[in-house]
Amino acid sequence: MNTSGSESERPTLGVGMVGYAFMGAAHSQGWRTAGRVFDLPLDPVMTAVCGRDPDAVRAAARRLGWAAAETDWRALIAREDVQLVDICTPGGSHAEIAVAALEAGKHVLCEKPLANTVEEAEAMAQAARRARAHGRLAMVGFNYRRVPALALARRMVQDGGLGALRHVRVAYLQDWLTDPGFPLTWRLRREEAGSGALGDLGSHAVDIAQYLAGEPLAGVSALTETFVRERPLPARDAAGLSGTGGAGRGEVTVDDAALFTGRFASGALASFEATRFATGRKNALTVELNGERGSLAFDLERLNELAFHDHTGPAVSAGFRRILVTEPEHPYLEGWWPPGHGLGYEHTFVHQARDLLCAVAAGEQPRPSFDDGLQVQRVLAAVEESAAGNSVYVPVPA
Template sequence: MKSVNVGMIGYKFMGKAHSHAYRDLPMFFPNSLKPEMKVICGRNEEAVAQAAKQFGWEEYTTDWKSLIERDDIDVIDINAPSDAHKEIAIAAARAGKHIYCEKPLALTLQDSREMLAAVQEAGVKHMVGFNYRFTPAVMLAKKLIDEGRLGEIYHFRAWFLQDWIIDPNFPLVWRLQKEVAGSGSHGDLGAHLIDMAHYLIGDISEVIGMSETFIKERPIPANMTGLSATSDENSPKGPVTVDDATLFMARFANGALGSFEATRFATGHRSTNSFEINGSKGSVIFDFERMNELQVYFTDDAKDVQGFRRVLATDAPHAYSEAWWPAGHTIGYEHTFIHSMVELMEAFTEDRQPVPNFVDGVKCQQVLEAVELSVEKRQWVKVSDL
């Protein structure tokens, strides 16, 4: 097996990111299996035809059901809106296709569990798109924790701050509609924070949260592309049915404490995705807007030079460094997707499940819903009760 044939459903923001990853992977990871970009699928024929040409796909289609039945397709890549994930993933699994699905895995915990059951019953490989795990600086933080160099972990605090819908006249895009997106900043941004916590610290045992929708109505969009949209001057308004901001506190199974903040109303923050971890022997700070760096502090440094140091995670021995540029030359957001696809290709070569997979997607969904229940009941909720 030298290559893997991919059929992708979705062609906008994530479709472009995934397509870029498939195209660049063979150039920088020549020993990896090669993803063959066979078919891209979308509902708008004119738009998906343009995407196929622009992104480099061999064919396009508007019928995802016929796509998953094709004998020449090995992997179905799902980056359509969240409300489409379940139906497509279950059908793809039953057709014997391996699956890469964007996060959040589904609209509800029950839906995500049904998706996991389907892929396990079919025996196919499955992966979920928590791409930030594959940032070399984040992987360095993981290494420091696993090696015990931060000691016993006491605190994990994380925040994902954006401001792209701060204008009350910004249109009612699908991400602001619960029936399509499942939730707002909580499921879109908070899901990444929760998965990062699971990856770095471990399972979350209980949560308590609060959320708010600051703008209750918005103009109906005339068109949408990625995170952009426009509306007519006289467009009617529709209700915003998701959260604009959600904050919650958490206890981890290992005794650590956590705090999480996800908002689209943090003026001046375009995409501040950050965490800080404090342990008995040291701390780390990460900010994705400076994604090549990890701030590191160790308590056993000499007292006259104690303080956070800046580590540039771009060259050996940091993860994936051998594939990229000379020392000190940075990589970007798109590389996290390339690294994700490398993991997927390696899983085929080694005949194992890639990580993170649908098990991780279900765990994330479980915490998301525990927080939502906590907001509703205004009390602590045990994640294991869901």
């Protein structure tokens, strides 16, 4: 942390990011914007971005707003002007980069899912605990916690608005893999992605369910399926990056869809669906919670809205009512636009950057922590174990 400058200036925090594709662009948006919207205790400085191809990473640095470019993540970690390392790479590299960064005395933000295996996630969580003793903090990037409507839902559940929870339902549906001619990219290879729709989408579903419920899943019973088991091998450009076509075919080694039920520690029931084969669904995340006193429902395609049913009211006027989550009293909305002017997907990364910077400045553990990410990883592993055993119920280790 750099505290140089006049007393009226806020201290700065140098950020280095590894990876610059879809998630790198989204995280860059958050780092660029957070200090322009919120009154932060630290100013993030976009110091350097890292990628393997020199020309591509320099172009990304210019496009995304980074001051410098590196081609080796170890060199990025070694920079004295980088105090926080943001990891936006495929899951297979998360553990190595995160552990090295924490051991080098850096704060860490790591994209979800935390790792590809429970063993990797455990190593990351252990490294984060050791680093915490020395004032270095780690957070996993489950950005949907930062949707104002879902943050409001969490507040309402905490305040007892639903009473005892009975059911949680989460579905995350996409359709971008329905074409069997879509190439065999890294997301379809277990060694790089860990799992398919389960890790990519199901990790979000599990995290948001546990976040809203305020308790962990105790066990699951699952089915998974791979609908297209072979795909064309991708072409490779000069940088070794996947293109859109190539010669030959390769095996898909991850799931295309996952369907599972679960039980929370309190006894509340849960159901989950994650697929990349739901034709017509582009990024459809829906959540519903039913409690003894009422229900909440959310749809990412209407992300500025939350539906609430108060079951304690008179039956003659009962039903779901729409809450437009744009008031300055709603979570994260104090820095944005007048009521009625909605936010979008990219704002979740601005809120994520804000929350992490505030935690670092206060020396407080940001959430979700690496331990939270590990717990999600244990749920995903239990889902795979259950599916392999024909839907046998598998407890989730505490």
